[in-house]
Amino acid sequence: MKIREIVVVEGKDDTRAVQRALDADTIETNGSAVSEETLEKIRLAHEKRGVIILTDPDFPGEKIRKTITEHVPDCKHAFIDKKAARAHNGRGIGVEHAAPEAIRIALKDAHLMVEANEENITREDLIDAGLIGGPKAAGRRERLGELLKIGYTNGKQLHKRLMMFRISSQEFAEALEHVLWEEEQ
Known part of the structure; x- marks a missing residue:
């Protein structure tokens, strides 16, 4: 190839x-x-x-x-x-x-990567999802980055990357749902 x-x-x-x-x-x-x-x-x-x-x-x-x-x-x-x-x-x-x-x-x-124009996913969404702050945040961010193919980030970088890669609210929600489901298994 x-x-x-x-x-x-x-x-x-x-x-x-x-x-x-x-x-x-x-x-x-x-x-x-x-x-x-x-x-x-x-x-x-x-x-x-x-x-x-x-x-x-x-x-x-x-x-x-x-x-x-x-x-x-x-x-x-x-x-x-x-x-x-x-x-x-x-x-x-x-x-x-x-x-x-x-x-x-x-x-x-x-x-x-493109300049982020619109904010589909807010910082508050990331906090509510347990991706910023909290004992499981780093692991969740790592797995989310793998699923969305955007790499591992800290909390501040995560928001920026989600915007720069134009990850939709739906893509984010589906990946987050998968991360949370894996935690329960």
């Missing part, structure tokens, strides 16, 4: 993992301090073929994603959840540890 877009990853190990999963070209950021030269490559790739950002589900990965988005808006975003990105020995988390199938699914489900 070949994809048209160029996949932006953090390093060589991530490139190898992506290429084990499918036929894709990559650009490596080589760490969270993304250089101007790398940003220029990403700009050109976006103009010519499109870009999908696939970074590790951790703080440095989110920093890279944010830096690229500030300089090259309209890139697609793919997320691998923390469980799928965990090393077998438990000593690391990243794209390089993900199974080929997890990478294929993440790239297939890539989203385009």
Whole structure:
């Protein structure tokens, strides 16, 4: 399987993992301090073929994603959840540890982030759903992010991502219902 877009990853190990999963070209950021030269490559790739950002589900990965988005808006975003990105020995988390199938699914489900114009889901909705504050909030957010394919976030980021990915109230309600149902099992 070949994809048209160029996949932006953090390093060589991530490139190898992506290429084990499918036929894709990559650009490596080589760490969270993304250089101007790398940003220029990403700009050109976006103009010519499109870009999908696939970074590790951790703080440095989110920093890279944010830096690229500030300089090259309209890139697609793919997320691998923390469980799928965990090393077998438990000593690391990243794209390089993900199974080929997890990478294929993440790239297939890539989203385009857009400026949030309308608020379908309010912060109060997130509090009422037990996604902000409370003992189960972090676990619920993690599972919700997996189901909606928007990655793991803290409470503040969750609201922003729901708006940026234009998750509808219905999509949110269905995913939340599934999360709550799983808790009861």
